[in-house]
Amino acid sequence: MSIESVSAAPALDASSRFQARRVGQILRLALAGIALSVAHHAIAQNWRTVGIFLLGALGLLLSLALLRRNRPQAATSLMLAVLTVMMLTFVWLNQGLRDPAVLALPGILVFAAMLGARRLFVSLLLIMLLALAGLTLANVQGWHVNQIKPVRLSSLIDIAAILSVIGFAVWLMAGDLRRALSRLESENQQVRLSQGRIEYLAHHDALTGLPNRVLARERFAQTIALAERAQTEAALLFLDLDNFKTINDSLGHAAGDELLRQSSRRLSQWVRSSDTVCRQGGDEFLVILGGMPDGDAIADVAVKLTQLLTDPYKLGGLDVTVTSSIGIALFPEDGTDFDTLLKKADMAMYRAKESGRNAFRFFDTEMNSSVVEHLHLISGMRQALASQEFTLHYQPQFDLASGAVVGAEALLRWRHPELGLIPPGKFIPVAEKSGLIIDIGAWVLQEACRQGMAWQAQGLGELLLSVNLSPVQFRRGDIERVVLNALDESGLPAGHLDLEMTESLLIDDSSQLSELLTRLRALGLSFSIDDFGTGYSNLGYLKRFEVERLKIDQSFIRRLTEQPHDEAIVRAIIQMAHSLKLTTVAEGIEDAATLARLRELGCDRGQGFYWSPALPAEEFAAYVRAQRQSAGLAAGAQPA
Structure with missing residues (x-):
């Protein structure tokens, strides 16, 4: 093959390169098996069989030539066609349906299914069925009767050669299938992990790991459902860190982020497992309380939260003290849906800031009138x-x-x-x-x-x-x-x-x-x-x-x-x-x-x-x- 022909060969993608490699391996196995059979039958002076094998080898060598020209599909089709014709010829000339060559036909179909197109597989299957049906009819009608020979060492050699070539080739392709399945499972696992991560990020804050506003809405719906069933109070607390911008401006955004993380950990560790702490955004947090007996109990929680957040934070080697302002809206007194209570808790929080910060305030109607x-x-x-x-x-x-x-x-x-x-x-x-x-x-x-x-x-x-x-x-x-x-x-x-x-x-x-x-x-x-x-x-x-x-x-x-x-x-x-x-x-x-x-x-x-x-x-x-x-x-x- 000339340099010009090589340079003119079309480039193959990854899938075609893999197919070409497997077809080449099967061709070499088949040629090795043919060589073994040719040697065996030459010793036995069975020249007709030797001739058929040599013709088949010639066809396989042509397949190798096509493969080297980056034409794996054509090479695959020619290889399977040659093997099919060669095996059917042996079946017709020798022992018919009892001939060892019949063992090669399922292997050829496996190769066609794994390496060839669907049309090639169907074509080979039909050719095999028609050929075997014709041979059976000829034997039944007496037109062509295959003689059954006694079992000899040559029969074992032929069967061993066929099984070795077919078995090793199938083992190679089965390994490919196992690896493909393993890769597919790994990719599926990555997809599941990615989907889980996406689902997590859709409902949680990336910085603090707390539930975000989307999940807060769902948790709130669950909380008020339980409160209605148990005839207890529920509350939405809107918490804002006082002077957070000063921390960001003076110590940097990294220190501000660390302050948010530490604050979220304090809140999460303190509240009950039935309560929910969410990050609203920026330096704002939501706390959803359920199963509260009355407003006094909710006020006690607000007091403890403000005290909890006033403990010094370690930021860049410095002890930093930050206060918080909390607005509280009650269910069902102030509203029955999340958006209404969130708006009113936000109003109450700003009233807490206006009163001097580091405080909490309940929402009231007068406050709403003032805002309006x-x-x-x-x-x-x-x-x-x-x-x-x-x-x-x-x-x-x-x-x-x-x-x-x-x-x-x-x-x-x-x-x-x-x-x-x-x-x-x-x-x-x-x-x-x-x-x-x-x-x-x-x-x-x-x-x-x-x-x-x-x-x-x-x-x-x-x-x-x-x-x-x-x-x-x-x-x-x-x-x-x-x-x-x-x-x-x-x-x-x-x-x-x-x-x-x-x-x-x-x-x-x-x-x-x-x-x-x-x-x-x-x-x-x-x-x-x-x-x-x-x-x-x-x-x-x-x-x-x-x-x-x-x-x-x-x-x-x-x-x-x-x-x-x-x-x-x-x-x-x-x-x-x-x-x-x-x-x-x-x-x-x-x-x-x-x-x-x-x-x-x-x-x-x-x-x-x-x-x-x-x-x-x-x-x-x-x-x-x-x-x-x-x-x-x-x-x-x-x-x-």
């Missing part, structure tokens, strides 16, 4: 911004020494078309939680600056406008851009704008905040600390951030003349402010006695109902004119 109300407020505030339902009222600020109006605090008001005037204390906290305070605060700044410039155009002079800023605006909004846009669009000089901040914002001691305030102060803006005295005791931020004014909280001012302790606090604040060269502003002045005492203590400015509540822009302008006219008349009535 918050959702309505959020939707309403978005509409209010678009429909211009917000407005600003201005409360005048007075210089206590001269009695002159020196400024105004801009206060946000919302007049709902259906609900009427909504108090700021009701909607501003919701706006801060939802993030709407960023857009609302930007509108407040723009409107206050516009109004301040309008008053200057009306001849009211240079009033200092104070605008409250939420910490959310600093942390999540681009407050510098918002302030600059408000000043640029209105034309108000920066020195006429005072930004009021809370102590909670300044206490963060953020370098970004310090740089931001420095840039804004360079423009001419001033800063006040609102509600001073109710926040933190560390007053180092007063020096770091260089504010201009302290607004003393009205809770101290209202009881100034009645409570000596409040007077002592106010006196201390005023003295400290003056030592730091800061201006003090008293909020909530409501009577002449309080005003007089503040003047005695040295307070610089004030505002409150003693003079006026917050007024719409037009009424404020009229009030300032009236105050100045009254002050001018009083000055003119004095004796020279």
Whole structure:
């Protein structure tokens, strides 16, 4: 065979290569058996049999040639055809149905079934049956009668050769079958393991190994079914780790994952075997309790769970303490299905966080009403911004020494078309939680600056406008851009704008905040600390951030003349402010006695109902004119 023919031979796949190898082995076995038979019959000078064997060997050699040309199917067909014809020839010429060659026919069919196509097997089977049927008919009718020879050593040699070749070839193919079955069983085992793993992952959390929300739903259905049958309580606890994000940010996600794993082990080891602990997602877990006698027993479980999770964790060589907040929804009081109870337990959990964390809360109807109300407020505030339902009222600020109006605090008001005037204390906290305070605060700044410039155009002079800023605006909004846009669009000089901040914002001691305030102060803006005295005791931020004014909280001012302790606090604040060269502003002045005492203590400015509540822009302008006219008349009535 030439190199060109080899290169032209088609490439075989793995299955064809395996078949070619087995066909080659059977061909060599058959040729070895033929060689043995040829030698035996040549010694016995049975030349007709030798000739048939040689012709068969020639056909088998042609099969080998086809096999080397990568044509295993053709080689298989030719080999089986040659063997079939050769064996049937011996059967016809020798002892008929009693000839040893008949033993080879089942082996040939086995080879055809294992190595050939179905058509080849059926064809060979039909040829064999027809040939044997024809031979039988010929013997019965006397047309061709096979002579039965006595048993001799040559008969044993022929049978042994046939059985050896067929048996060894069948043994090879049986081994292939055993190995194939073994591989199939191994693959089936892998499939079963994979299916089991998929089933496990579909119902369990990959990180902690706890049941996930899908399995929690099924377990909950089982729990409430048992609770209904036993007439007992069931509960769904929604547990959230407090400040988990801080752990992730400071120690890394690996430490956060380890914290979740340790927390899941603690919960799983503590609860009863009839209870279920699930991972809801993130740092949230669900605990399904069944068979509880009453709410007190459920509360005891919640207490123990919070205590269990407060024990220090070992994370990266550090002892880390983490608390948890738990919301509880009861079956059937709070609902009868998983989704309803999950939603209510989630609400209760957030109420626990609002109450200071490391606590648990049961769901109640009032809580649900509060959540619904918050959702309505959020939707309403978005509409209010678009429909211009917000407005600003201005409360005048007075210089206590001269009695002159020196400024105004801009206060946000919302007049709902259906609900009427909504108090700021009701909607501003919701706006801060939802993030709407960023857009609302930007509108407040723009409107206050516009109004301040309008008053200057009306001849009211240079009033200092104070605008409250939420910490959310600093942390999540681009407050510098918002302030600059408000000043640029209105034309108000920066020195006429005072930004009021809370102590909670300044206490963060953020370098970004310090740089931001420095840039804004360079423009001419001033800063006040609102509600001073109710926040933190560390007053180092007063020096770091260089504010201009302290607004003393009205809770101290209202009881100034009645409570000596409040007077002592106010006196201390005023003295400290003056030592730091800061201006003090008293909020909530409501009577002449309080005003007089503040003047005695040295307070610089004030505002409150003693003079006026917050007024719409037009009424404020009229009030300032009236105050100045009254002050001018009083000055003119004095004796020279």
